[in-house]
Structures are given as C-alpha cells and as structure tokens.
Amino acid sequence: MTSMPNSTTVLIVGAGPAGLAAALSLLHHSFRHFVVVDAVEQRDRNTSRALVVHAATLEALDTIGCGEEIVAKGIKARNIEIGNRSSKLVAANFSSLDKHTRHPYGLVIPQNVTEYILGEKFKEYGMTVHRPCKVISLKMNEDDADLTDVIFEDGKTITAKYVIGADGARSVVRQIAGIGFTDPKTGGEGDRVTNLAQMVLADIVYEGRDNSDLDFLGTMSPDSFFISLPMPNSFNDLLAKSGQEVEGQICRIGAGVPLMEGEIPHSPSKEYLQNLVDRFGPTTLSSDASVNPSSMSVRIKEVIWTTRFRTHSAIADKLFTRLGGDELQGATVAADDSTTKRGGIILLAGDAAHIHSPAGGQGMNLGIRDGVFLGDALIKHINAAASQPSSVDADYILHEFAEERHGRALEVIAFSKDMLSLVGMQDKKISWLFPISATTVRDWVMWLSGKLGFMRARMAWAMSGLGRR
Numbered sequence: 001m002t003s004m005p006n007s008t009t010v011l012i013v014g015a016g017p018a019g020l021a022a023a024l025s026l027l028h029h030s031f032r033h034f035v036v037v038d039a040v041e042q043r044d045r046n047t048s049r050a051l052v053v054h055a056a057t058l059e060a061l062d063t064i065g066c067g068e069e070i071v072a073k074g075i076k077a078r079n080i081e082i083g084n085r086s087s088k089l090v091a092a093n094f095s096s097l098d099k100h101t102r103h104p105y106g107l108v109i110p111q112n113v114t115e116y117i118l119g120e121k122f123k124e125y126g127m128t129v130h131r132p133c134k135v136i137s138l139k140m141n142e143d144d145a146d147l148t149d150v151i152f153e154d155g156k157t158i159t160a161k162y163v164i165g166a167d168g169a170r171s172v173v174r175q176i177a178g179i180g181f182t183d184p185k186t187g188g189e190g191d192r193v194t195n196l197a198q199m200v201l202a203d204i205v206y207e208g209r210d211n212s213d214l215d216f217l218g219t220m221s222p223d224s225f226f227i228s229l230p231m232p233n234s235f236n237d238l239l240a241k242s243g244q245e246v247e248g249q250i251c252r253i254g255a256g257v258p259l260m261e262g263e264i265p266h267s268p269s270k271e272y273l274q275n276l277v278d279r280f281g282p283t284t285l286s287s288d289a290s291v292n293p294s295s296m297s298v299r300i301k302e303v304i305w306t307t308r309f310r311t312h313s314a315i316a317d318k319l320f321t322r323l324g325g326d327e328l329q330g331a332t333v334a335a336d337d338s339t340t341k342r343g344g345i346i347l348l349a350g351d352a353a354h355i356h357s358p359a360g361g362q363g364m365n366l367g368i369r370d371g372v373f374l375g376d377a378l379i380k381h382i383n384a385a386a387s388q389p390s391s392v393d394a395d396y397i398l399h400e401f402a403e404e405r406h407g408r409a410l411e412v413i414a415f416s417k418d419m420l421s422l423v424g425m426q427d428k429k430i431s432w433l434f435p436i437s438a439t440t441v442r443d444w445v446m447w448l449s450g451k452l453g454f455m456r457a458r459m460a461w462a463m464s465g466l467g468r469r
Helices: 016-026 055-063 066-072 096-099 110-125 173-174 233-241 270-280 363-386 396-423 438-449 452-462
Strands: 007-013 034-039 074-077 079-083 088-093 106-108 137-138 148-151 157-164 196-207 217-221 222-230 250-254 299-310 312-318 318-324 345-348
Touching: 007 016, 016 034, 016 055, 016 110, 016 363, 055 066, 055 363, 066 110, 079 096, 088 096, 088 438, 088 452, 096 452, 110 233, 110 345, 137 173, 157 173, 173 345, 196 270, 217 270, 217 438, 222 270, 250 270, 270 299, 312 396, 318 396, 345 396, 438 452
Parallel strands: 007 034, 007 157, 079 217, 157 345
Antiparallel strands: 074 106, 079 088, 137 148, 148 157, 196 250, 196 299, 217 222, 222 250, 318 345
C-alpha cells in the first residue's frame, strides 16, 4: 500500500458509499489530488445493510461511470407490493417511471455489494484507501489559516484544504468541528409513535417453498410491519469471496417489534426470527401449514446476519463550515458580504450529515447523491478559488451546495417519517363516535389507492427520488 502524503487538497474521511462516490466524482473530473482514509482495517463484506438503489441514485452513478456495473449485479424490482397478512392492497408501479428515467425500477442490491463495486472502480484508477486511519483531532494550520491539520490516532498528521466528513452517523469530523446533529421534529406535537420504534433486520434462507416466486413484499398488521424480499446472487458471490459459502436464495426480512415486548435480543436467534415471521409476515411464509395457503410449512433454514436498531432521525445543523469560523459562515444559507473569516473547509456527506428510518429505502441513496454532487461542487470551488484573491470569495458555491443538500435531507426525513407513520400505524380506535380502528381505515384507503393507476405511479415516483435528487 502506498504511504499517506503529508498534505493534500482534499481529504475524504470515510470509505463507505458516500465517501467513495465523492472520490469517484472527483476522479471523473480528472482531479486526483485527494486522499481517502477509513477508520477500520477492512469493510465488513458479510453485512448487507441498505438494500435498494433508486432511479435518481442510478442516474447520479451513471454520471461517474458506475451505474451499469451496479445494475448488472442487482435485481430490478418493477413492483413493490404492500398488503396485510392475507392479501395484497397496493403496489408501487416503478414501470410507470419509464417516461422520466432509463432506470424505471428499484434495484435490489445489498450495500456491501454496492461498496465493493465502487471500491473496485476506485482501485481501477490506481487509487488507495488508507486504513486504518482514525481521526482524533482537527486543528487550524499555523502557517495558513485556510488549511486544516488532521491528526490521526497513530500520531500521523495530514494537512488539507478541504476535509469531507463521510464517516457515518457518529462522525468524528462532525463532532470535532462542533456541528450539532439533532432530530428535526415534524408537526406541532412532534413525531407520532408507531409500531416501528424498534426493528430487527436479518438475511436468511427459507426452506419449504419455491424460491422462484419470492417477491418484494411489505406486510402490515395491527402490531407491526414486516418486509421480505429476495437478494441478488451477487450477494452469495461476495460472501463466497469472504469464505462464507451460502447455498440457496438469500432473503432479507425485517419487522417492527412492539416496545411492550421488551428490547430485541442483541443477536436474535433463528427461533426468535421465525416467531416474527409467523406473527407478522404474510401467511404464505408461515411455518404453520394449517395457516399457509399452500398447506406447506415454510421455515427459516439459515440465518446469515442480523441487526437491531431504534428508528430515529437527525440532521447536521450545517453541511459546510470553515474550521474556527463563526455561525454565519457555517449556515446552510448563502453568506453575505460580512463573511470574511478564514479557516479550513469542512463538508459533510451521507450519514455524517443526516440519518433517518429505513422506511422507503432512502438513506444510502441520499448519501451517494451527496457524494456525487459534492464532487461537482468541489471542482467548481477549486477552479473559482484559483482566480479569486481569497478562497473565501468563492464560498458561495459551497453554501449553495450545502443549502440544497440540507433541503433534500429534510425532504427525505419528512418522507421517511410519513412512511413510518403509515405502515407502522398503531391499532387505535379513531374516536368514540367511529368505533373502528385506524389500521382498518388505512387498509381500506390503501386498497382503494391500489385500484388507481396514478396512485401506484405516484408511490413509485416518491420512492424513486427523481423529484428530490
């Protein structure tokens, strides 16, 4: 591995999807004076995490020459079906997007496969991710106030003009820079309580059914929301490269676990997961043959990976600041003429800038687009600063970028909260005048919407990200 230089123009902290997308965007512009570091020795290839890449993200990846390779390794989902345990209510029709994009589908592809493809593309340029390099401090350079000295745990220091924090939800760059990270509450009374306050996700293999008819299914019930979808064979292939051979179709399942049932186990067992499938999943996946319409028992054969989490949202107070600058400089709105302070440039992307629930499958998508568009903005700023008396004079470019991405993040957070409130709706009576449960009304409305083509198309448009790139 090549040694890390003492200085660079751009330092990208974090080699996940957002960081790699930013790096590849810079390379697409033939800019190579940057360094990418990551705190871990090796990214875990066995954890799938995010699972869907939407049309707007694929279009962004197309602009940096990565779209086709990712599409080739995924499954094109033309419909996402949502129903109750016994019947389908509505399906988002992604084929309706063909008038707006060359990617009229949701691409099912695990995050680790996406990261692997982006990482291999990065290597093709002759570039290296420096690992493990854990940032512990950011300081203004003593000789040039427009530069930042980034200090690592091993004592190494690198000086950079731009530092990009793409180091995840617990971003060290964001914390050291003193940037707040809070939940943008929605509505006058805050966020609604749902059945999805805590969730479990797992990658599993079923036995007892024909894998050829596995679909992307979302199942609503009075106490939870359950998902099941098949994974592409590229996931099996990547696991095999890591020494984990898995035979059969791998599927992702996920479910909300009612808070009254206590905390989800740290490592949910196969029996625990099977119980969730039987209680909250579609009857076609039930292990009880008397309940399953096929009169067969479908069971979990193997558990490959699990995770548990609480659903919450947060957004950085600002996505651009200068180290040591005042609050005005770091605002997401454009700066006025009074902004003259200097300092090294700090930018945030991906989960370092925003997090939210997995409802609608938007998180990794927003982060990748952050990275691609950040590369474009950096090149503009670098070129503009070269012709200005001070690089601060070109900062309007980064302010505009930060304002736009902050706005997009707020839109996605609001969308994911709305989705969470819909599919995770609690089973309560509407009022004493109408003694009918809210979930029953929801199911009726969704069933009616499923009969209307424009509503199915509208659902697909909302998830595609094409209206909020």
